[in-house]
Amino acid sequence: MVGSWTASDVAGVLRRPTAADDKYSRGVLGIRTGSAEYPGAAVLGVEAAWRTGLGMVRYVGAARDLVLQRRPETVTQDGRVQAWLIGSGTDASARRGDETHALRGILAGDVPVVVDAGALDLVVAATAPVLVTPHAREHARLREALGLPEAHDRAAGSAETAATLGGAVLLKGSETIVATPSGWSTTVDAGTPWLATAGTGDVLGGVIGALVAGAAAGGEVDAEALGPLAASGAWLHGHAARLAAAAAGHGGGPITALDVADALPRAVAEVLARA
Template identity: 85%
Template structure:
């Protein structure tokens, strides 16, 4: 275990834009999330990606109109992307055949893919560089699909070993969500992200996390090859920023913190990023 992830670790992976940058060099994230049942997941992921500092978001999915109402700068035409975020707000049991075909094509591509929720059933055998973001129940299903055994999800050491084992079997980075988030790479590298607040346990915050991680991965794509360990470090940085933004949002509610929503977390992301870049 590589210890707890810190603000200094995040700062080493964030990139401040320069005068020579444009929207493409800052990263283009493709997002294929949301469904008729859960359109809000798409809005939250897109919002979070923009507020983390990505150069462009291309959204392709069932919540196009809602996404454009909230974030009209979002591009809704197909085109080149440097990373994908898929699965948030979708249900594998309700997925149509054409959508499965489209997701499998993304997972067979060359660009990194952040995979959440309803697309996790498709990752076994994928050839694209991967970051998977399961919670405990989703992780158990993924491990079963990989032929891996059960573990004690209540024991921190067991969780850490299981995440590392899953990453090795999958060949991709694993971000195992929880009050303490474990991030692991197939190389054996792993860390724990403890930033956050209990107020973060509310609907939609996982969709925000997907947008943050996707934005960081897309923004790093022009820096060279993104191997699985670098993807894991970016995922850990996304989890840390997500938790810090939640802390900022909760603190704004009053002394000692107070209730927050997923959009509150997204709204606090620019400040969270700015504080890290400033060394605060």
């Protein structure tokens, strides 16, 4: 355990674009999220990815029209990506066969994949570098699929899951735990209790996906490298929530998931100013 992740740690992960960059060198994130039942998850993840900073988002999920209404710069055609975000706003029990086939193809690819919610059931067979982002109940189901016993300690359980899976784990909570297969781990404070509201997990996925795509544009990203990227995404997510809550008035106030996404550019700028 390296202790709690800090703004200085995040500053070491973020990269400020230069005059030599283009949209491809800044990272291209593929997003396959959302469903007819939960289309907003796709909108939130796409919004967060753009606002965290990357070169392009390719969205190929079920909420295409809503995504384009909110973020018309999003590309909605298949093409080369440097990382994937999958599963947010989907339900494995309602997933069609063609969607399962597509997700398995992504998980068998050679680019890193951030795996959330309705795609977690497929991750055990993944060969791509993966980061899973479960909450407590999803983590328990994943451990069962991996043949692991019930975990009574969040940190130790996350580390064991990462080692068995061969991928990075981000276990959501008021204190987020991030672990990698080698045994590296850290914690990230949620930032504010106001963050406990619907849709913020979808925003988190977009933040992390953007960071992973940006890193992958500069070189190979394996399961170990996904750990610091995930922790940095969780920290930025929490800091954006603090900024959004503070904007509501003295002492903070209620926020929505889009409020968190809206505050991400400032959160990123504040960290880059420290670098």
